[in-house]
Amino acid sequence: MNLKNILNNFLWRKEEKYDFTLCQSKNSNNANYIDDQLNLPENMFNSLSDNINIIKSRFNSMINTDIIIREFYININQRKIKAFIIFIDGMVDLNLVNNYILKPLMLNTTNNSENKILKESNKKNNKFTRSKKIFLEQSISNTLLPQNNIKKQRSFSEIISSINSGDCALFIDSLPFAFDLDVKGFKQRSISTPNNEVIIKGPQEAFVENLRTNTSMLRRIINNENLIIENVNIGKITKTKCAICYMRNIANDDLIAEVKYRINNLEIDSLLASGQLEQLIANENYIGIPEIISTERPDKTTKYLLQGRVIVIVNGCPYSIIMPGLFIDFMSSPEDSNIKPYFANFLRLIRLLSLTITLLLPGIYVAITNFHQEILPTELLNSILSARQSVPFPVIFEILIMEISFELIREAGVRVPSPVGPTIGIVGALVLGQAAVSANIVSPILIIIVALTGIASFAIPDFSFGFHLRIFRFAFIVLGYIAGFLGIGIGIFVYISNLCSIKSFGVSYLVPYAPKEDSNKNGYIIPPIWKQEFRANYLSTKRKEAQEKISMKWRYK
């Protein structure tokens, strides 16, 4: 080591910072580039080597470690035919692949009796083509693949899509198509209880991430062939499978067509969850109120299906989305139909009260303390004033501190790992609340207001709707601070007008109240179940009657 190096090491060292910058090419569009580069042919070739080259190139089999391509020979009538299968490791049931694809093809193909029968029948029957290809295809399909779901795919794009979704493809030399074998076997979550829409009385199962499991749950509950489940793929890259579900004999054709029209006209690369789809197909509104119901409950979904609404389930997301979504739906809970109407209506009134409290209470508090003190009884006013005496901040600052703190606690409570969850509640509610009052940052009455608002917001059954109210609460706080009841009144009017202008899939949001329409007892107040004879008019269903005029016939026999 020379002197220079020693000096460099101890005295001065050139700073070598690792700096990576992503090069941005001005004209490149990566997605188009990949597609152009591959230039995938539409249909498959007769030559197996051509097909395998294209498949290998498409799946980047040299890099992708989970792409399994197995080449082998099939023996048919002492003739060796080259073939290969391709599947994605982890998405298929390897047992099925080994025992019911590879084993029959590789081991049991020597002059078995069925092949002979097939050969003879082909000879006798002139209708059958005697070409070798057809014989090969039939003998493989009918005798060598003991699978219940086999499709012949001629285009590369279709077979690639099937492989991506967990199927196994079988390519055989001289055949210009591939066998698409359903051997899906990936690990998935089993059906569990709903986490976010908990009810006391009623079914306790929730959707899962698998589309077919979800549609099977709907089929199982509805148990009627008029339930239509149409599949569509959304996303140029992900080609996410979605199921559009509706009751053919109940749902309005225009509504179904509108949902399909919007879904089929989406030009996006990927769709990962139903929340994204919800945003993509709903109308824009200024106040960000949800126009589509989202639920994890199959029973709730079924209820809406039977009302004549259209449902969409996205593969990979344990939520269904329901269209159209109206104001009264967001204030309803799945439990309402499982309890007596008196209790259900009481709960609905409580929810309406909770909506008012969530939206207006902090704003009204600010308005009263700043402008309309006379509304309070003298004793209460005195106690509020004495409680606020030592608080150095104006009311608006005080309430904003507490409301934002509450939002922080709520957000942290959602994100925090579950073992630490209760700590957040203790820290938030007890320590922060108590400490803030003791430190004279906020008054005790304000803690009550914020707590009441928070509790009321939890009583809103729909998360998105509750979120909307939480945001608009701040607007009313500001309006109350600026102009008291004048500001709040104008705010309420603008808010109601906005609600009145919204349409969800052609249905007015505040129906059946504004515009006033005959809801056939499908309004906010629930009648007894025997009185629910008709479906709501505003959905213009094909089948108006929901049950017989006298549903409890036992009473009259």
Added chain:
Amino acid sequence: MDKTKLGTFEAITLILSFVVAHTVLSLPKALVDVTKSSTLLNILYITVLAVIFVYLICFLFKKFPGMDILDISEYLGGKIFKNIVGFIFIFYFVISACIFLRNFAECLEIVYYPSTDIIFIVLFFIISIPITSKLNFNASLRANLIIVPLVLMSIVFLFFANIRYFTPQRIFPILGNGFKDTFIVGLTNIYSFSGIALIYFLPPLLKEPSKLTKLSVTGIIISSIYLLFVVSLILFMFPVFVSLDEVLPLYTIATYVEFGSFFQRLESVFLLIWLISFACYLSIIANFSFKIFKKITLIKDTKPIIYPFAILALGIALLPKNYAISKMYETKIYPYIMIGIVFFVSLALLLIAYIKKRKGEKLNE
């Protein structure tokens, strides 16, 4: 179906909204000032006249299915005449709404915002006009469907909450200042049914035009019942010769409401409901003015004129120098403008158009 078509309930509440907005101001007191203790009798009398008048309008409209007063005026005197009639109605709507707004803002200033400049209070209402007008025509009409019942309920609540202060004997003498004052001078009280002005524009807007007569008469009868409640409150609670607080008489009455020791002063809550209904009334006026303007100028979209209209409304509302002047307009000038335009000019126009149509039909026969 046309997206702006109105249902029966919407149309009825539309007619009511004008009366509601006016009663929040000084209408009930103005009625009592004219006819004193015979005001209730007078209201019944003018209700009968208003119903007959509405029947007559609806009968005349039957000859012109699906047409409003502008179409009829075009039929009668061509496009120029249609424009004149259109501008008369815009003038009536805008001027009356702006002056009512000024009065209401003045009252709010006196009651709650003594240190606030009037422009800020007026501005709050004016801001709501472009916001709601940009939504769609139906938005404020449907909002009205929710708000008007609330106002009606608030008045019924006021009535029953104050019933212990009532002195029913105050309706005597039943003829007030005499027959002449009740039935001849009191005839001018018919201006309280200001919602009739909208009936001239309803036929093309209705989902079921055949129900025009039914809904118009229903609207007038409900307005009448509402007026009876409101006037009863004033009449039974205060002696007619005692000058009631000139600022928002209904607000003064609301200050008397108390339930136990907790709910002692609920007038702010009532005022909240009334100011929502007043904002709704302004928005309806703006929407109808835009609709008329669109019809006479044949513009495709009214959105570009929303802000100029709002600025114009702000300017007009700030024109009166003080509350006394704007109040004088409301109580002394407005009734005659309303009666002139709604009861005389429009009716005469309809009658002439009817005669022309009849003559045309006879000639064709």
